[in-house]
Amino acid sequence: MAPSLTNFNHSGSPLEIGLHHDGRRLTPQRQKVLNLFRTIGAGIHISAEEVHQKLLEANSRVSLATIYRTLRLLVEMEFLHELELSEGGHRFELASQDHPDHHHLVCIRCGRTEEFESDQVLVAGKNAAESIGFKLIESTLNVRAVCPDCQ
Amino acid sequence: MAPSLTNFNHSGSPLEIGLHHDGRRLTPQRQKVLNLFRTIGAGIHISAEEVHQKLLEANSRVSLATIYRTLRLLVEMEFLHELELSEGGHRFELASQDHPDHHHLVCIRCGRTEEFESDQVLVAGKNAAESIGFKLIESTLNVRAVCPDCQ
DNA sequence: GTGCGTGCAAAATCTTTGCATACGC
């Protein structure tokens, strides 16, 4: 019988192709981590520890060491973005095709975070990059602001 | 005899005023840390450990614990910005008045970093903030790109 | 003098790594 896998990363997926290109392997753990990010959607950022917890909740036990290794791999392959919002540690989020350049608006008092997109920002970043010969990959604007509740 | 202090943070400085406003104190350690950032200039980002080293080189011994505490304080007071460039740990840079909104262009291969400014980005961030009732403080655009040497 | 800030050292976190085993290719 044919396998009934429904995950996103099967045969011919960008993940598989990218891995094989470098002699690497498509493992269940790598699929699970990337699928988790795809399930929670673009623009949500979680830490390595949170990835571990969420996989456990989904009955997928992946060691924390493997999660760290996988996160580094996926960032290197540009499937994920690594970012930092002042407190705590590193966070990761899906580098979605639908969401190539999105931005963060963070309230400096309560930490509330909103996401937005802006072609204007995209263009400005691209212009700046090209003016000194850089080739744009992506950009993220972090706006520090005060939200209505905290004003 | 009159004191011949030449540091930036003496009597009536923004640092002193900000501290006193909250019942906090202007200490030599806090002055040294902020002066270090002012000496190296805006747009240069260094880690807590680097702050420690540079102060030692300048014959100013400040404990690492105090540096961590002071960095958090200065970020909270908005004298410094905290940022992250994928590898390693947190970095800090001066939040200069001359340089209210400046941006980073980082080569994802060699790590080379360039700075730039853009009114276009400023306006876009401001618009986005105001559209949901946030009051803009400042914004930083991080552009991931590939520099000419690495292409 | 009062009480915040510092230094020290220990603790708590967070992240990486060595090694034997498991498994994708």
Add this chain to the structure above:
DNA sequence: GCGTATGCAAAGATTTTGCACGCAC
């Protein structure tokens, strides 16, 4: 079967914290 990836546990790095003393106000 070969060689990469995993899991575990220990090591390493980074950041925070408790406490006694010192100093800014």
